[in-house]
Amino acid sequence: MREFPELTEKARRAKEASKKLAVLSTQAKDAALEAVADILQRNMESVLAENRKDVAAARESGMKESLVDRLELNEKKMAGIVEGVRGVMMLPDPVGSSEAAWVRPNGLRITQVRVPFGVIGIIYESRPNVTVDTFALALKSGNAILLRGSRSAINTNIELVRLMREALRGTEVPVDAVALVESMDREVVDAMLKLKQYIDLVIPRGGQGLIDMVVEKTTIPVIETGVGNCHVFVDASADLEMAKRVVINAKCQRPGVCNAMETLLVHSDLSETFLPEMIRELKENGVEVRGCERTRQVAPDVKEATEEDWVTEYLDLILAVKVVEDVREAIAHITRYGSSHSEAILSNDYRNICRFTSEVDAAAVYVNASTRFTDGGEFGFGAEMGISTQKLHVRGPVGLQHLTTFKYVTYGHGQVRD
Amino acid sequence: MREFPELTEKARRAKEASKKLAVLSTQAKDAALEAVADILQRNMESVLAENRKDVAAARESGMKESLVDRLELNEKKMAGIVEGVRGVMMLPDPVGSSEAAWVRPNGLRITQVRVPFGVIGIIYESRPNVTVDTFALALKSGNAILLRGSRSAINTNIELVRLMREALRGTEVPVDAVALVESMDREVVDAMLKLKQYIDLVIPRGGQGLIDMVVEKTTIPVIETGVGNCHVFVDASADLEMAKRVVINAKCQRPGVCNAMETLLVHSDLSETFLPEMIRELKENGVEVRGCERTRQVAPDVKEATEEDWVTEYLDLILAVKVVEDVREAIAHITRYGSSHSEAILSNDYRNICRFTSEVDAAAVYVNASTRFTDGGEFGFGAEMGISTQKLHVRGPVGLQHLTTFKYVTYGHGQVRD
Numbered sequence: 001m002r003e004f005p006e007l008t009e010k011a012r013r014a015k016e017a018s019k020k021l022a023v024l025s026t027q028a029k030d031a032a033l034e035a036v037a038d039i040l041q042r043n044m045e046s047v048l049a050e051n052r053k054d055v056a057a058a059r060e061s062g063m064k065e066s067l068v069d070r071l072e073l074n075e076k077k078m079a080g081i082v083e084g085v086r087g088v089m090m091l092p093d094p095v096g097s098s099e100a101a102w103v104r105p106n107g108l109r110i111t112q113v114r115v116p117f118g119v120i121g122i123i124y125e126s127r128p129n130v131t132v133d134t135f136a137l138a139l140k141s142g143n144a145i146l147l148r149g150s151r152s153a154i155n156t157n158i159e160l161v162r163l164m165r166e167a168l169r170g171t172e173v174p175v176d177a178v179a180l181v182e183s184m185d186r187e188v189v190d191a192m193l194k195l196k197q198y199i200d201l202v203i204p205r206g207g208q209g210l211i212d213m214v215v216e217k218t219t220i221p222v223i224e225t226g227v228g229n230c231h232v233f234v235d236a237s238a239d240l241e242m243a244k245r246v247v248i249n250a251k252c253q254r255p256g257v258c259n260a261m262e263t264l265l266v267h268s269d270l271s272e273t274f275l276p277e278m279i280r281e282l283k284e285n286g287v288e289v290r291g292c293e294r295t296r297q298v299a300p301d302v303k304e305a306t307e308e309d310w311v312t313e314y315l316d317l318i319l320a321v322k323v324v325e326d327v328r329e330a331i332a333h334i335t336r337y338g339s340s341h342s343e344a345i346l347s348n349d350y351r352n353i354c355r356f357t358s359e360v361d362a363a364a365v366y367v368n369a370s371t372r373f374t375d376g377g378e379f380g381f382g383a384e385m386g387i388s389t390q391k392l393h394v395r396g397p398v399g400l401q402h403l404t405t406f407k408y409v410t411y412g413h414g415q416v417r418d
Numbered sequence: 419m420r421e422f423p424e425l426t427e428k429a430r431r432a433k434e435a436s437k438k439l440a441v442l443s444t445q446a447k448d449a450a451l452e453a454v455a456d457i458l459q460r461n462m463e464s465v466l467a468e469n470r471k472d473v474a475a476a477r478e479s480g481m482k483e484s485l486v487d488r489l490e491l492n493e494k495k496m497a498g499i500v501e502g503v504r505g506v507m508m509l510p511d512p513v514g515s516s517e518a519a520w521v522r523p524n525g526l527r528i529t530q531v532r533v534p535f536g537v538i539g540i541i542y543e544s545r546p547n548v549t550v551d552t553f554a555l556a557l558k559s560g561n562a563i564l565l566r567g568s569r570s571a572i573n574t575n576i577e578l579v580r581l582m583r584e585a586l587r588g589t590e591v592p593v594d595a596v597a598l599v600e601s602m603d604r605e606v607v608d609a610m611l612k613l614k615q616y617i618d619l620v621i622p623r624g625g626q627g628l629i630d631m632v633v634e635k636t637t638i639p640v641i642e643t644g645v646g647n648c649h650v651f652v653d654a655s656a657d658l659e660m661a662k663r664v665v666i667n668a669k670c671q672r673p674g675v676c677n678a679m680e681t682l683l684v685h686s687d688l689s690e691t692f693l694p695e696m697i698r699e700l701k702e703n704g705v706e707v708r709g710c711e712r713t714r715q716v717a718p719d720v721k722e723a724t725e726e727d728w729v730t731e732y733l734d735l736i737l738a739v740k741v742v743e744d745v746r747e748a749i750a751h752i753t754r755y756g757s758s759h760s761e762a763i764l765s766n767d768y769r770n771i772c773r774f775t776s777e778v779d780a781a782a783v784y785v786n787a788s789t790r791f792t793d794g795g796e797f798g799f800g801a802e803m804g805i806s807t808q809k810l811h812v813r814g815p816v817g818l819q820h821l822t823t824f825k826y827v828t829y830g831h832g833q834v835r836d
Contacts, residue, residue: 019753019777019779022776022777022779023776023777102798104796104797104798108787108791108796110797110798115779117809118779118809200809201809201810215637216637219633219634221639221640221808221809221810222639223810239832242831242832245832245834246832246833246834248834249834249835250834253834253835253836335437357827358440358441359437359440359441361437361440361533361536361825362825363825363826364825364826364828365825365826365827365828366828366830367827367828367829367830368829368830368831368832368833369526369828369829369830369831369832369833369834370833370834370835372834372835373526373828373833373835374826378522378526378835379522379528379826380520380522380528390639391535391536391618391619391639391823392619392639392641392810392811392823393810393811395823395824395825395826396825396826405809405810405813406813407779407780407781407782407783407813407814408781408782408783408792408797408813408814409775409783409785410782410783410784410785410787410791411785411786411787412784412785412786412787413660413786413787414657414660414663414664414786414787415786415787415788415791416663416664416666416667416668416671416787416788416790417667417671417788417790417791417796418671
């Protein structure tokens with residue numbers, strides 16, 4: 001593999017910085033976050049100027065406008081980014097808190113103490129707000145961060161990181177607590193994913209292709225934030241007015257995000273009453289419905305759903321609809337096609353609710369609520385680093401506490417093992 | 419990549435079994451564990467007969483006697499294995515316990531509930547007790563298990579798994595909750611490490627070579643159980659009688675395990691008093707000492723330690739000894755050469771103890787106690803699946819609770835997101 005001295009040096013320095021960061025007080029970290037918020041607020045114009053270069057280049061290269069929209073910053077978005085930094089500053093510091101402590105029969109006092117990971121590597125796509133958001137979360141949780149953003153946002157990212165590092169210069173936080181890998185060579189990512197001696201954790205932020213690539217190539221532990229093929233099952237006993245509200249919310253409130261519903265499952269008892277009304281209401285809300293055969297019997301103008309529809313995360317105002325016999329068939333469908341993200345049952349039947357919550361294997365299972373709540377803010381974690389769809393370490397919203405690990409500090413008075 | 423139908427079918431069935439296992443009661447799991455303990459107790463002779471074949475073949479192929487010793491079973495070892503299964507049966511079931519529950523301002527009641535991973539893949543070396551131990555831990559924590567042991571233990575493993583599956587036949591636990599990959603083709607491991615759709619977690623149990631291979635090849639989340647290059651630092655203020663006891667215990671009580679001390683660091687104030695006495699005592703206990711220059715000034719018959727010695731996990735009655743200026747140099751040495759397993763300071767100085775416990779980055783940090791306590795049993799976890807040296811998910815002893823993940827089950831009454 002080719003060597004990238006810029007990368008290796010930045011990673012090495014981040015590791016050094018992480019050792020200092022790990023033992024800094026909350027006050028010192030908060031002061032640094034305030035300095036970062038402040039410098040970004042005062043230098044919005046220089047960031048926007050660099051961002052305009054990226055946007056112009058993106059349009060010239062024919063980038064879709066929906067993607068340009070993600071790339072483009074303006075004063076309002078910048079103000080949101082600054083506010084985000086201050087929001088993270090206000091969150092409790094997880095480092096040093098003790099999850100558990102106990103005394104063994106031999107008198108050893110074992111304490112499980114939260115500590116930072118060290119260096120977090122972030123590999124991400126075009127949104128430049130990720131550059132600042134992830135840094136704020138990493139810093140508050142005592143981690144250094146090594147960023148590798150996309151080519152399309154390179155000028156914006158360079159300016160953001162330059163400013164953040166400048167802000168750190170006057171604080172106790174080492175400047176190398178944040179660094180951007182500026183090389184756009186594709187192989188630099190491969191090399192980064194092998195730097196296990198410096199990087200303790202990798203978090204890819206972007207589409208499934210990016211995530212799969214990272215998981216495939218790295219030997220460093222990964223937190224995967226993946227797709228959400230989320231379902232809402234409307235049981236026969238559901239409060240139907242509530243069901244309509246929740247279904248519309250889960251599909252329409254923000255269709256482009258991972259916790260939006262992609263397939264609606266309806267109990268067969270409701271196929272001739274609730275279902276046609278629901279479909280009408282969905283259509284009124286601009287939703288294109290694709291249905292199973294039984295759905296099309298009661299709503300003949302609905303397009304036929306294919307096998308492809310059951311697995312697709314539309315991220316759009318499109319919804320697959322299937323009539324199921326009962327909660328068992330609903331669970332079986334979710335088990336087969338779901339992505340273990342967020343799944344909801346709308347029901348008033350105790351047994352069916354118990355069955356659904358215990359048998360559905362997903363990060364978040366909802367009873368009589370919208371899937372849209374799977375979110376760090378909505379869970380009360382404050383900001384988040386994404387939604388984990390893996391099972392190791394963290395599932396669902398990745399909050400500050402999930403960016404830490406622990407160690408056992410054990411106090412004795414000369415105990416030896418027999 | 420080649421296809422291995424036996425492997426894929428066993429993995430698929432394990433996944434199916436895991437769904438049933440996940441919702442089984444503790445009673446049902448305990449009854450199955452009792453049946454397994456019982457059948458192994460009643461069929462010791464058939465296991466020992468198969469084991470004798472493996473041992474004979476191993477000796478014929480020239481296996482070192484220390485490894486043959488690990489492979490060989492006898493009645494006492496078998497009784498220990500059976501006792502181990504009953505021990506796991508007695509442990510509390512982590513599944514279904516709620517780590518946290520809270521109510522959001524909008525009335526959503528979020529509960530974080532422990533659930534099994536699903537299927538755990540174990541890739542392990544010669545000790546056949548691992549076959550039973552890991553199955554018992556997996557079953558109690560509601561996971562199915564897919565085992566791939568070594569060629570040298572194949573006959574023993576086949577018989578053990580045959581008996582365990584037979585025991586399950588009369589219980590509520592599906593037979594496919596345990597399966598052994600019998601093919602000894604090397605590529606079968608590569609194929610197993612890619613079965614992400616069926617295997618939720620991989621735990622390699624063996625030497626560093628095996629672990630590195632697994633981490634390199636798999637895209638499935640891994641719990642790494644790695645080497646322990648453990649240090650004991652004797653500070654100037656230590657109780658020297660206690661220090662001698664702890665040092666001898668950490669090195670000699672069981673030198674072949676990962677939590678044994680490999681390097682002793684001694685404060686320079688003690689180099690002419692404590693150190694020569696300590697070295698004498700170590701030698702009396704059969705320890706070969708390799709020392710830094712300052713050590714050899716006070717103990718001239720000590721062999722010179724090279725750079726290689728600072729990084730070596732001897733797993734033997736050999737000890738590297740280094741004189742350090744102070745706690746800072748001790749921490750710097752540990753940071754440079756340690757493997758983040760178990761590190762101890764023996765001291766009576768509050769500031770040095772604080773510095774050591776906060777700056778040393780290891781799974782277990784001890785104050786005035788032997789490193790030998792890093793162990794599931796000693797920590798009070800009951801049995802363990804090894805000692806994790808990674809930071810994601812679990813650090814230190816891997817107990818039953820670490821073989822589970824969680825999901826958020828959220829109860830509402832029609833909440834939607836604004």
